[in-house]
Amino acid sequence: MDGILALWKPRGMTSHDCVMRVRKLFRTKKVGHTGTLDPEVEGVLPICIGQATKIVPFLTDTKKVYIAEVMLGISTETEDSHGDVVEQVEVHEVPSKQKIENVLQSFQGEIEQIPPMYSAVKVNGKKLYEYARANQFVERPKRKVTIYDIKRLPDEKNNNRYIRMEVVCAKGTYIRTLCVDIGKKLGYPAHMSDLIRITTGSFTRHNTVDFQTIEDAVDQGNQLDLLMPMINGVNHLDTLQVDAQTKRKVLVGQKLARPEFITSTDPFVVIHGEQLLAIYQIHPNNHDEIKPIRVFHE
Incomplete structure (x- = not known):
């Protein structure tokens, strides 16, 4: 199975x-x-x-795609709608469509995030949410993440305090934090009021x-x-097709001579026909060879 x-x-x-x-x-x-x-x-x-x-x-x-909703005017401890309210203000002047669009686009590319306190990121061997639950402050390290695309979606609530958006991002991205940071750039406390993940790889x-x-x-x-x-699950990786003779070597975990077209140091899949045999990488100590890091037995 x-x-x-x-x-x-x-x-x-x-x-x-x-x-x-x-x-x-x-x-x-x-x-x-x-x-x-x-x-x-x-x-x-x-x-x-x-x-x-x-x-x-x-x-x-792999890349992930989310449908997220930002609510302006309220920030919470957990950066989502389930945490205690930290700050609340009236949204007297709703940002213009152009301003919202400009702010969203400013987050496209490689950005820095500070992970939320209520997260599983570890600091000194302890998860941040454990510090948060103990009411202990700890400095959170900034992390670089990548937003490949971000665009505004039509408003479903007919309420200008909410901003719906589609976000395409790399792993490690905290959408909660992204929502909070978008609110800050728009001049308001904010939190993530809803989230759905519609794509993984x-x-x-x-x-x-x-x-x-x-x-x-x-x-x-x-x-x-x-x-x-x-x-x-691995069709985003490069592929090396092998013959029946090489297949037998792969299934017993043998190292192989490196094919000329394998130039990236990223892992790649080895297949025979449509059968996934293994995941290989360039040997770190001998760049003329490739070595298995996962083998899938028949």
Whole structure:
């Protein structure tokens, strides 16, 4: 049982809750998720099962697309709508459409963020939310993240205090913090009032399944039909196609001569036909060779 379950995570469940539920439904312990979503957030959460758990770090390190909502005038401890209010002001003068557009575009590219106190980022071996719950102040290190694209979406609430936007970003981006920083540039305290993740790598909202669909499939005994091939989780990496003779070497974890076209130091997948065999990289101590970092056994 090896593959990827493209789950639409519901609100009210942690990512770990989802993993535990999938373990029970598929009757296997070898299950892992590919990027934490807060309990109050719904969206695309690829779940890796069996040998697919070997690709979790590579699938986590992909572009994400979010639909986020900023509420102007109120800031909170957690930077979202579930924390205690820290500051509240009246929004007497709503920023113009052009000003909002200019501010959003100013965040495109590589930016610096200070992680929220209520986050799992570790400082001195301790998670920030542990400091926050103990009312302890700790200096948070700035981090560089990448926003590939950010654009405003039509207002659904007919309330100018809210700004809806679509954000395409790299891993490690805190959308909560982005919302707060956008508010600051517009001259108001702000927080993230809603968030949905609609894409992770090649997995989109349209090819996800919910728990009801999974449970129905389990009842009918065809839950394995819901699993996508492992290659779908690493199709953002470069590919090396090999013949049957080389395939046997790859499956036993042998080093290989480096092909000329492999120039990047990034990992790449090795396949035979449509079969995912391994993930390789250029040997760090001998650039004329490539070595396996993950091997998928038949």
